[in-house]
Amino acid sequence: MLFSIRLRFVYMLGLGAYTFVNVLLMEALPFYGLPVANGYVLGLFLLSAILIWEGNRLIDKFLPKLLRFTGPGIHPLLLTFLLSLPLTLVVVGGPALLLGHYELYLPPQKLQLGMKLMLGVGFRINLFLNTINAAFYFLRELRQSQVEAEQFKKISLQAQFQSLKDQVNPHFxxxxxxxxxxLLYQDVNQAAEFLQQLSKVYRYVLQNQEKELVxxxxxxxxxxxxxxxxRARFRESxxxxxxxxxxxxxxxTVxxxxxxxxxxxxxHNISSRNRPLLIEVFASPDQRQLVVRNTRQPKPPVAASTNLGLENIRRxxxxxxTQPVEVEQSDSSxxxxxxxxxxxx
Incomplete structure (x- = not known):
């Protein structure tokens, strides 16, 4: 975010000096008849820019904790801006009041006018900084969404490639x-049905390989x-x-x-006539999840499992x-x- 950039003190001083030059060119102090030396004005503007910036940085730092109390109903940028308003009032009005009353001994009318001018400048600085911060925020969100879109595309392509590889695998x-x-020797009709189901498998993979959801x-x-x-291959197993x-x-679903x-x-499991592997696909009792359950009959481990399939589905x-993919394992399932x-x- 803007308030935590590495060269922030350079920008703070530059913003304070820029504001001072604008006020100087507009001849605001002589126009309102304020007997304040330019050095004091420059110091106030530099101090105000630093305190407003650093105050917003602290708000930004503790924003996650504050959002826990406010809930998701308020946008973080709006909350930051609302909190920055009383902050600006204190960090700008406080030093201006102390300087005008205890150092410059301004009369009440001039002091009040000077306070108004300083607060007006301070709130403009704060608005400017929060506007730039909002631009930083949305730019970061845009970049993040682009990165996530590329990651999703990559992961989806991995799943599609894996599925296609499984289907054209020589063993398959x-x-x-x-x-x-x-089947051609045993039952021609069943062979025709088998061939039709095989073509459906390939057709589905080819038709849905670029979709995010189906x-x-x-x-x-x-x-x-x-x-x-x-079933035709493993039969009773x-x-x-x-x-x-x-x-x-x-x-x-994906x-x-x-x-x-x-x-x-x-x-990962043994399937035989004596120990057939059972795989069930059903809905959870609340009908919010699709459940896939198989009996656990582990094969002797040849190599450590990479869990790439499950990780791909999760990602x-x-x-x-935001709903998670849940995995449970017991001795039997x-x-x-x-x-x-x-x-x-």
């Missing part, structure tokens, strides 16, 4: 082509198609239950999140919502809760 294609080949209904349809492929009320399918969680469950949600979002017009 090889496994699904093997399943398709076997409807839960569309994500669940994609999940159903992806689950169909996995994998059970996937998807049960989400229709009323929640118009909510929103794209490909469910598929990443499904892959995460398969990657993408962080850019579009692993659960991820995704916020169900509304789009505000």
């Amino acid at each position: 294609l090889f496994n699904n082509l093997n399943v398709l080949s076997a 409807e839960v209904g569309a994500e669940l349809e994609f999940m159903e198609s992806y689950a169909y492929l996995l 994998l059970r996937i239950n998807i049960s989400v009320p229709d009323a929640l399918r118009c909510r929103y 794209p490909i999140a469910l598929q990443m969680l499904l892959e995460n469950a398969l990657k 993408r949600y962080g850019f579009v919502s 692993f659960t991820v809760r995704l916020p169900l979002l509304h789009l505000t017009p």
Whole structure:
């Protein structure tokens, strides 16, 4: 912010001197008949600029604590300006009163006039500084939003790339082509259905790869198609239950999140006929979250988990919502809760 810049004392002195030169050129003191030497006036302006600036810096420093009491109803810039008004009255009026009364011995009428002139100048300095500070604030917010937009784009691209890589992964294609080949000999109709679901998976990824949010209904349809492929491949080794009320399918989530969680469950857990892996997708009791839960049957660790998938989902949600992605782990299950979002017009 403006009040904490490194060369602030240079700007303070420059502002005080600039104000003095303006008053000098306007011949304000002779016009009002104030018998005050220019040296005193310059000193007052320099002192006022320093005290107003440093007072605003202290307000800015303690602003987070003050906002806890006022709540989110008042903008921090407005609160800063309101607090700076009594500050300006004290730091400008106090020294002017002391100088005029105890040093210059001005008569009451002249003292009152001098006080008015000093306070007028002081409040203008304060308004000027708070206006520049507001410009600094909004410029910083703009830059921050641009940085966050770039970060979100980068993270989304990472998720899209990972999903596309999973779909064109030779193992993924090889496994699904093997399943398709076997079905062609066993059941042509089922093979045709398998091929249709496989095409839906690719179509969804390609159509939604650039979106920030997608409807839960569309994500669940994609999940159903992806689950169909996995059921055909793993058969009795994998059970996937998807049960989400229709009323929640118009909510929103980040794209490909469910598929990443499904892959995460398969990657880290054993699935066999004797110990089938169960993955459930359902709504939380308050219908504010989409819950993905799988039984924990950990594979022997080959390498430490990087948690890139979960971190990617967390960060993408962080850019579009303040609601957190919740992760719980017990001895028997692993659960991820995704916020169900509304789009505000």
